[in-house]
Amino acid sequence: MPTISVNRKDFDKLLGRHVTDKELEAWLPLVKGEIKEVDAASGEIRFELQDSNRPDLWCVEGIARQIRVKLNGRPDSYPYLRTAKRRLDQILVEQGLERVRPFIGGCKVRGYKVAEEGLAQLIQTQEKLADIFGRKRRMVSIGLYRLPSIKFPVTYVLADPDRTRFRPLGYGEPMSLREILEIHPKGQEYGGLLSGHDQVPLLRDAKGDVLSFPPIINSRDIGEVQVGDADLFIEVTGTDLRMVMLAVNILAANLHDRGASIEPVEVVYPSKTAYGRTVRMPQAFSKPCAIKLSDVSTALGDALSPKDIRASLASYGYTVTGSGSRLLVSLPPYRNDLMHPVDVVEDVAISRGYNAFGPIMPATFTVGGLSRIEQLSDKVRELMLGFGFQEIVSNILGARVDLIHRMRLSNGHPEARCVEIENVMSQSYECLRQWVLPSLLRVETASSRSFYPHFLFELGEVVVLDPQTETGTRTEVRLGALLAHANANFSETHSFLDLLCFYLGWAYALTPTDHPSFLEGRVGRVEREGNAVGLIGELHPEVLERWQITMPCSAFELVIDLPGKSQS
Amino acid sequence: MSEVTQLAESLHPHEVKVVSALKASAQREGLTEEDLAKAAGLEVAQVSAALGRLQLKGLVTVLSETTRPIVSLTETGKHYFQRYAPMVRVMSALRAAAEKGGQLTIKDIQTREGLDSGEISTSVGELKREGVLAIGVGGVVQTTSAASVTADSLQQLIRFVHEGPKPLSEFPASDQALIEKFSQKRGKPKEPFRVDERVIRTYGLQELGHAVALKIQKEGVREEATRLTPEMLKDGSWRQVRFRKYTIALKPARIAAGKKHPYREFLDLVKAKLVSMGFEEMRGGLIENEFWNMDALFMPQFHLARETHDVYFVKEPRHSSPIPEPFLSQVAGAHEHGDRTGSSGWDYTFDRMRTRRLVLRSQGTAVSARTLAATPHVPGKYFSIARCFRYDQVDATHAPDFFQIEGIVLGPDINFRTLLGLLTLFAREVAQAQEIRFAPAYFPFTEPSVEVHVRHPRLGWIELGGAGLFRPEVRLPLGVEVPVIAWGLGLDRMAMVALDIHDIRDLFSADLEMIRSKRVQY
Structure with a gap:
């Protein structure tokens, strides 16, 4: 979720009128935005934008534009998109870049006096697009330059990292590309994107001057835009042509909205792309979508007239053509998020306002109910509560030290096997519990000051490895019960287990066993229908010591759903 | 009477x-x-x-209250009562040796009586000052008198005070001086007596x-x-x-009783509400493959929506068994070019091996996806209360694992307005809210998407949940022709209010005293 910072005055200027807080609140649904913070003194507003598919909204220009279009009832026009007669300046792409960073786009910006707020916003937009939309520059990165310093055509080439030198932003002396990768902070941060390539991308003008080393760093000589500059060149490189084109379109629309005049350029590729060998940028490239009016009405549950639908779409930025029951709708150039007519349906609803639709209460009859395992779980819980046990709910993620070491299980013990996480965030949460007892002991450790006796139970999920299943694991619902008091012992615990099984109608048998977590000779395996389904015993003093528990504990743990019956 | x-x-x-x-x-x-x-x-x-x-x-009432110094025995004093004070023992050791014609050094006495170095030096010093013994040639201790008055008086006093604490004023002046001398105070931690100012109350009818x-x-x-x-x-x-x-x-007195866990009690209430509204429970495993957790939900394998949706990966095993057909091909087709869903798709090469990568279930919607593929009832309503995991820093607003309450509604009459109706019903039934607002939202698998805000009686406006109509790219490849609502309720904030806690981790607290003392105010 991008969060952006916007200056109130700048926002008003872009919108063309002053906006009250109340109006702003009311319009935010149009951009799926939320105000996070307002600094009344500086006039700064922080917005969070929700829609991952609408990078055009991650800037003040985009937010103001969506609202302005609504107020005007029709989309803005972008004259630079119409085919120009005269010959355009070119960016020439060299053979071989398709293996490294294939695509480039750009445009020229004239007559725009770079002011402080505009520059700050331009840089913020550049960052959000490269960071979030461009996945930390991997798929898209952006460069801004002073246009007067550039002689066209610009060439996008592959360069030898040791034989090319230029002065990068932030440094006084020329450096080789390799030095930049090794020494420059941006080289260190983004160099990984070029690893494995002997030759790296470079952008040069017709004089041979370096514009930038994409996607790492601009030249300090041409690529350091400052307040007061009037004419700019914007360039976008990336790995996906449509993403590159969309980024160019968004930046062009933003500067157009600030009064600049945009001059397109032509990108000449060594071979054909999805948009031809010569690709003009910016261009309106998203495909129109045919929609049936009846589909819109059915999906929304409201019989909207063709006029309503047209008006809703126009006031949300769409260009609508066609007539009768079918419309042909096109997105504005700064969007490319239309995959299916349902996307248009949502925009109709957003444009009209969700609260304008009357809710229809559910009228269809369906039978509610719980799964077999949940019904059984509830029955077990009810019995345990009746036996006087306090219910516990624990986290399922845990630490190996708790689940295995503190239980005196050796690493090789079959019950020490649990599902571990590969990308561990914290040692405390490195694996999924394979049994419930450690969760109850964790409570006992933390609760010696709560009056005794402690009769605890948890009915919850654990995960055990099982190569026979689809996921190689099995999620089991288990009951763990722990008795902690001065006289806690096997026979008392057995009484509860016995009573539980009696009420559940379960025939069970106890067989003596050895288990490191329990005292020898005071531990048994619980068997049902020929399956080992649990353990009962007095916890080993060493286990209690490892948990720093100074009260005798006795416990049982039981699988509630027998293997093979796990899914309801 | x-x-x-x-x-x-x-x-x-x-x-x-x-x-x-x-x-x-x-x-x-x-x-x-x-x-x-x-x-x-x-x-x-x-x-x-x-x-x-x-x-x-x-x-009964208190008639008088006076503060008096009270003498009592310290742990050292109780020990001296049983084993005699060191001074007494030094004297008796010397007497015993003299009777047998033997001689003792200080070291001999200390070893024989098992006294520590502090005890022996203080006692000998005291007895020398009284003049009952002297140190002779070769460190031999010589007595000048058979008995020490100080030692005998001290032992008597210890015996007397052992009967119970006594007001200091009840002792003769000489004894008072002795008690003061052998009282524990700062710098003298090992003395037999302590004198405390104690409030003495007298009672009358x-x-x-x-x-x-x-x-x-x-x-x-x-x-x-x-x-x-x-x-x-x-x-x-x-x-x-x-x-x-x-x-x-x-x-x-307090008693230990059987009681539901307060968070579970809250979830039980929600569960009962959902069943009463005609919802069937669905269940699924905690370990999922990427297919059901994300691919089937039309979250593209390369896309931002997926990258920001951070999941925990399973270390071993890494992959599930192959995804069953026709779901794999149909979902792959929807991702790549839309297939028969009417969509243009995400236009990329779908990685079929990646579908099998095992993850910890990160959203309850995975359970819904499996339900869609398993010939659900039409019309049908389903819910799950599913434990989910996200790769997040654990803090006051992020628990390591958490419950998601969500589900689906299928039926030929499902549309945007019935979606709003369902959310209205949830708002009334689950949050007891009368005021409701809808706002556009973004979820990768629904379109249109909506979030519902309600005015909570105690919290003001809060977000109750998010919902939407499953994209055709989600339901058609799983074999569902009718529209489907996907909904989710974010009830943890309500649960925290009901339980009066301020840190989400406390929903899973290990503190029994806290669990015992919470009551749910829903």
């Missing part, structure tokens, strides 16, 4: 004894707890408890107390039983017995 009678009959036997002792006493200034213990034949602690209750009942005592005096203490026994019932002797009356307003 008069108040006096009622009171007299409700007295505990100890209270009767205390009241009677006070009545019998001629002391006008009242009696101390110690006096009363002696007079009533009770322990001081019993007297103290009885006095507390008698004061509450208005029978109130007017009501006199009346009650008089009544008891006149009528005597009846034979009273504290409890009814099976024997009394068997032989009918209960008829001859008077049962002591209780003071019933006293605070009772």
Whole structure:
């Protein structure tokens, strides 16, 4: 979720009128935005934008534009998109870049006096697009330059990292590309994107001057835009042509909205792309979508007239053509998020306002109910509560030290096997519990000051490895019960287990066993229908010591759903 | 029954004894707890408890309160009482040696008596000062007198104080000086006595107390039983017995009881609501493959929506068994070019191996996806309360794992307005909210998407949940032709209010005292 910072005055200027807080609140649904913070003194507003598919909204220009279009009832026009007669300046792409960073786009910006707020916003937009939309520059990165310093055509080439030198932003002396990768902070941060390539991308003008080393760093000589500059060149490189084109379109629309005049350029590729060998940028490239009016009405549950639908779409930025029951709708150039007519349906609803639709209460009859395992779980819980046990709910993620070491299980013990996480965030949460007892002991450790006796139970999920299943694991619902008091012992615990099984109608048998977590000779395996389904015993003093528990504990743990019956 | 009678009959036997002792006493200034213990034949602690209750009942009052220095034995003093003070032992060791004609050095005495270096040096120093011994040639200790007055007096005092703490003023001046000398204080931690300023209270009867005592005096203490026994019932002797009356307003002792976990109690309420609204429960495993967790939900494998949706990966095993057909091909087709869904798709090469990568279930929607593929009821309503995991830093707003409450609604009459209707029903039933607002939202698998805000009676406007109509790219590849609502409720904030906690991790607290003392106010 991008969060952006916007200056109130700048926002008003872009919108063309002053906006009250109340109006702003009311319009935010149009951009799926939320105000996070307002600094009344500086006039700064922080917005969070929700829609991952609408990078055009991650800037003040985009937010103001969506609202302005609504107020005007029709989309803005972008004259630079119409085919120009005269010959355009070119960016020439060299053979071989398709293996490294294939695509480039750009445009020229004239007559725009770079002011402080505009520059700050331009840089913020550049960052959000490269960071979030461009996945930390991997798929898209952006460069801004002073246009007067550039002689066209610009060439996008592959360069030898040791034989090319230029002065990068932030440094006084020329450096080789390799030095930049090794020494420059941006080289260190983004160099990984070029690893494995002997030759790296470079952008040069017709004089041979370096514009930038994409996607790492601009030249300090041409690529350091400052307040007061009037004419700019914007360039976008990336790995996906449509993403590159969309980024160019968004930046062009933003500067157009600030009064600049945009001059397109032509990108000449060594071979054909999805948009031809010569690709003009910016261009309106998203495909129109045919929609049936009846589909819109059915999906929304409201019989909207063709006029309503047209008006809703126009006031949300769409260009609508066609007539009768079918419309042909096109997105504005700064969007490319239309995959299916349902996307248009949502925009109709957003444009009209969700609260304008009357809710229809559910009228269809369906039978509610719980799964077999949940019904059984509830029955077990009810019995345990009746036996006087306090219910516990624990986290399922845990630490190996708790689940295995503190239980005196050796690493090789079959019950020490649990599902571990590969990308561990914290040692405390490195694996999924394979049994419930450690969760109850964790409570006992933390609760010696709560009056005794402690009769605890948890009915919850654990995960055990099982190569026979689809996921190689099995999620089991288990009951763990722990008795902690001065006289806690096997026979008392057995009484509860016995009573539980009696009420559940379960025939069970106890067989003596050895288990490191329990005292020898005071531990048994619980068997049902020929399956080992649990353990009962007095916890080993060493286990209690490892948990720093100074009260005798006795416990049982039981699988509630027998293997093979796990899914309801 | 008069108040006096009622009171007299409700007295505990100890209270009767205390009241009677006070009545019998001629002391006008009242009696101390110690006096009363002696007079009533009770322990001081019993007297103290009885006095507390008698004061509450208005029978007894404090007559005077004075602060007096009280002498008592320290742990060292109790030890000296049993094994004698070091000075005494030094003297007796020397006497014993002299009788046998032997001689002892300081070291000999220390070893023989098992004294520590501090004890031996202080005792010998003290005895030298008194002039009863001297150190001779070769460090041999010589006595000049058979007995030490200081040592004998000290041992007597220890024996006397051992009977119980005594006011310092009751001792003669010489003993007081000795006690002061051998008292524990700063810099002298190992001494037999301690002198504490203690508040001494004397107690006397109130007017009501006199009346009650008089009544008891006149009528005597009846034979009273504290409890009814099976024997009394068997032989009918209960008829001859008077049962002591209780003071019933006293605070009772706490007991350990069986109780639901407060968070589970909250979730049970939600579960019951959902079932009452006609929802069927769905379940799934905690370990999922990427296919059901994300691919089937039309979250493209390369896309931002997926990268920001951070999941935990399973270390071993890494992959599930292959995804069943036709779902794999149909979902792959939807991702790549839309297939028959009417969509243009995400236009990339779908990685079929990646679908099998195992993850910890990161969203309850994975359970919904599996339900869609398993010929669900149409019309049908489903819910799950599913434990989910996200790769997030754990803090006051992020638990390591958490419950997601969500589900689906299928039916031919499903549309945007029935979606809003369902959310309205949730708002009323689950959040008891009358005021509702809808806002556009973004979820990768629904279009249109909506979030619902409600005015909570205590929290003001809060987000209750998110929902939407599953994209055709989600439901068609899984074989569902009718529209489907996908909904999710974010109830943790409501749960935290219901439980009065401020850190989401406390929903899974390990603190039994906290769990026992919470009550759910839903």
